[in-house]
Amino acid sequence: MTLKLSLPYLLQRRGMNLGHVSSDEPLAMPDIQTILTTWQKDEALVLPKLLEANLPHWNQTIQHAQACMENTLNGMELGETLEENGAMERLESRFSFLASSMEDHDEQAIEKLYFDAGDEKNILAEDLWCKASWLSFHDEDASLRFRFSFGMEGFEDVAADPKRQHWAGELCTSMFPESELITTNPSILKYLTAILNHEPAFVERIVYFNAPNGGAQFHHDVERGHAGVVFAQLSGATFWLTASKPLLMQAMRDFSQENDVKDELQGLLNEPQALSDYMEEADHSLVEELIDQNPKFIAYMIERGFAHVLHTGDVLLLPQRDLDHCVWHSVFTLGDEPGEALSFAVR
Ligand SMILES: [Fe+2]
Secondary structure (H helix, E strand, C coil): CCCCCCCCEEEEECCEEEEEECCCCCCCCCCHHHHHHHHHCCCCEEECCCCCCCHHHHHHHHHHHHHHHHHHHCCCCHHHHHHHCCHHHHHHCCEEEEEEECCCCCCCEEEEEEEEEEECCEEEEEEEEEEEEECCCCCCCCCEEEEEEECCCCCCCHHHCHHHHHHHHHHHHHHCHHHHHHHCCHHHHHHHHHHHCCCCCEEEEEEEEECCECEEEEECCCCCCCCEEEEEECCCEEEEEEEEHHHHHHHHHHHHHHCCCCHHHHHHHCCHHHHHHHHHCCCCHHHHHHHCCCHHHHHHHHHCCCEEEECCCCEEEEECCCCCCCEEEEEEEECCCCEEEEEEEEC
16 A cells, blocks of 8 residues: 655644644664663654565555454454454464453443463463554544453553563464564664663554544553553554653643643643643643644644654654653654554563
8 A cells, every 4th residue: 555645744633633744854764872862861763664674575464454454444343354364263373262342331442352372271371352442532533453461451460460461462463463573673672672681572562553533642651561662653654743751841831931821721830740740640631732732732842853754664662761751642644544553562
């Protein structure tokens, strides 16, 4: 699939027109020292075209994944799709399929499949799952994701069980073999080994399909035991705003010196600890209205260099040190087609 993309790129998300991107200069590949220091400064970094040479090898499975996304949009059950594209056979050589659930209690969920690793005689890890969900409730946003984890959702301390984390990752590789574009890439392994001082494990994996009008609002992905996230664009293109939490808070304050913001928000901006705490609340709509829904703020962030364009084959590193220093990020889909991306936590 070829992506039609021409400047200026329009930023549209969930029915809102949020401005545009007017320039997109080609980037050079940073050297390993730059990669290390950028990570240590809690800054996101693009590794341009890192996967480009390897993508053709995975063309067929990327097409299967695209079809899997389209079938899911058309209401087909995931199990049926996996039978059709041969993934179930591959899965059943390593995993036992237990059940599927339509997750009626969860409005954002589409379907969840449960597996054990191994077979009945020799279970290696229990209660692993793949969950398909919508990214938003907006009618015109068809973005969806397949998330891989295990055990009780929402209550799990995933870091406490590296073995099941490992097997949930392997479940992802069996269902979406193009995962190996990250997990066996010598450069990614080399960079992450330098960052972590040990070989990386790729856990809490998510396969994303960001669709036009979709993407993700500003958030972080801090989880105990994880150092950060590696994000790979396998098809399509996305636009990102990224800033460590202190820099994002500073940008909000600076913006409010030159532009009107709601009095209630201005009160928060004057009290850094209150603002920081508020940003961690599930409902932080006062901040959302500024950083996710105000085109002037988005233009302000672009002007100050917090923006990145990810083309097919690019990789983005997102350090997630802790709640106070993690990189917050906001994602927009570019172009007219949904694209596939891998988002793997690193430990
Ligand atoms: Fe994220």
